Amino acid sequence: xxxxxxxxxxxxxxxxxxxxxxxxxxxxxxxxxxxxxxxxxxxxxxxxxxxxxxxxxxxxxxxxxxxxxxxxxxxxxxxxxxxxxxxxxxxxxxxxxxxxxxxxxxxxxxxxxxxxxxxxxxxxxxxxxxxxxxxxx
Amino acid sequence: xxxxxxxxxxxxxxxxxxxxxxxxxxxxxxxxxxxxxxxxxxxxxxxxxxxxxxxxxxxxxxxxxxxxxxxxxxxxxxxxxxxxxxxxxxxxxxxxxxxxxxxxxxxxxxxxxxxxxxxxxxxxxxxxxxxxxxxxxxxxxxxxxxxxxxxxxxxxxxxxxxxxxxxxxxxxxxxxxxxxxxxxxxxxxxxxxxxxxxxxxxxxxxxxxxxxx
Numbered sequence: 001x002x003x004x005x006x007x008x009x010x011x012x013x014x015x016x017x018x019x020x021x022x023x024x025x026x027x028x029x030x031x032x033x034x035x036x037x038x039x040x041x042x043x044x045x046x047x048x049x050x051x052x053x054x055x056x057x058x059x060x061x062x063x064x065x066x067x068x069x070x071x072x073x074x075x076x077x078x079x080x081x082x083x084x085x086x087x088x089x090x091x092x093x094x095x096x097x098x099x100x101x102x103x104x105x106x107x108x109x110x111x112x113x114x115x116x117x118x119x120x121x122x123x124x125x126x127x128x129x130x131x132x133x134x135x136x137x
Numbered sequence: 138x139x140x141x142x143x144x145x146x147x148x149x150x151x152x153x154x155x156x157x158x159x160x161x162x163x164x165x166x167x168x169x170x171x172x173x174x175x176x177x178x179x180x181x182x183x184x185x186x187x188x189x190x191x192x193x194x195x196x197x198x199x200x201x202x203x204x205x206x207x208x209x210x211x212x213x214x215x216x217x218x219x220x221x222x223x224x225x226x227x228x229x230x231x232x233x234x235x236x237x238x239x240x241x242x243x244x245x246x247x248x249x250x251x252x253x254x255x256x257x258x259x260x261x262x263x264x265x266x267x268x269x270x271x272x273x274x275x276x277x278x279x280x281x282x283x284x285x286x287x288x289x290x291x292x293x294x295x296x297x298x299x300x301x302x303x304x305x306x307x308x309x310x311x312x313x314x315x316x317x318x319x320x321x322x323x324x325x326x327x328x329x330x331x332x333x334x335x336x337x338x339x340x341x342x343x344x345x346x347x348x349x350x
Contacts, residue, residue, distance in 0.1 A: 061296035064289045072259035077248045082231025117231035
């Protein structure tokens with residue numbers, strides 16, 4: 001029985017999970033070398049294939065903004081209705097260095113769950129727990 | 138490369154602020170769908186210019202293009218601020234035309250409305266990164282503010298170092314809970330109001346002059 005391939009960049013059509021739900025858990029190290037648009041493409045390609053994408057370290061606010069923008073341009077009737085995205089609420093952190101603030105660098109280390117809007121539903125969310133219901137296709 | 142670009146952007150932001158002090162500030166009115174953004178924009182525009190910005194509706198995504206009302210002069214306590222109000226479409230991560238069918242809309246109209254809505258949200262996000270000098274973030278105080286869109290939008294606004302005023306709208310409705318919004322975003326001041334009834338607009342204008350003047 002074929003298992004899911006670790007190559008999330010590859011052709012997902014060969015990895016049809018059948019009745020199951022495929023979850024791609026992407027490490028911070030995997031995302032680190034990618035540009036903002038490459039990250040967004042990686043996420044949206046996975047989500048448009050019906051997968052749930054979990055990011056170990058999330059996206060920066062600027063990348064989140066572009067993710068919403070690109071998602072909007074890809075929505076089409078009866079095909080793709082957008083994304084559901086959940087992260088823990090932003091903690092009140094004082095861990096940014098002065099240089100980080102000066103250079104506009106923000107800490108983006110927050111687990112993020114992203115899935116197709118028509119397949120993922122948030123049941124509960126608070127500072128410490130995200131509970132989601134994922135439906136099959 | 139990234140370091141140099143960031144430094145250049147930071148310096149550019151500072152110099153832009155120094156040399157554009159007399160220009161009208163572009164203030165984007167942001168928030169989720171149906172928070173009352175257009176009602177607020179119309180209230181501000183009517184109070185200070187006599188004109189409206191756009192039509193209001195209970196159907197989500199009535200505003201599908203950013204609308205601007207230029208040179209709105211607000212005077213408060215001897216302080217005058219000139220702003221361009223930009224009323225933006227409600228930000229969301231999903232748009233399904235089928236939701237519009239519940240509002241007695243034909244499929245063709247619903248599909249067209251959803252297409253326009255997605256274009257409008259994309260445009261609003263682009264504006265937020267590139268073209269606004271400050272943000273009025275409007276929330277419906279009868280709804281739970283702890284949504285992902287609100288969390289992300291506030292994070293994006295903060296990352297741009299934009300002055301932001303959070304308004305807890307619809308205080309005229311039963312179930313309004315301003316404190317819930319204040320608790321959700323404790324790093325910002327929350328001002329209660331009813332844009333529809335014009336309640337507490339005096340404080341709103343005082344804060345607009347204070348934040349964006």
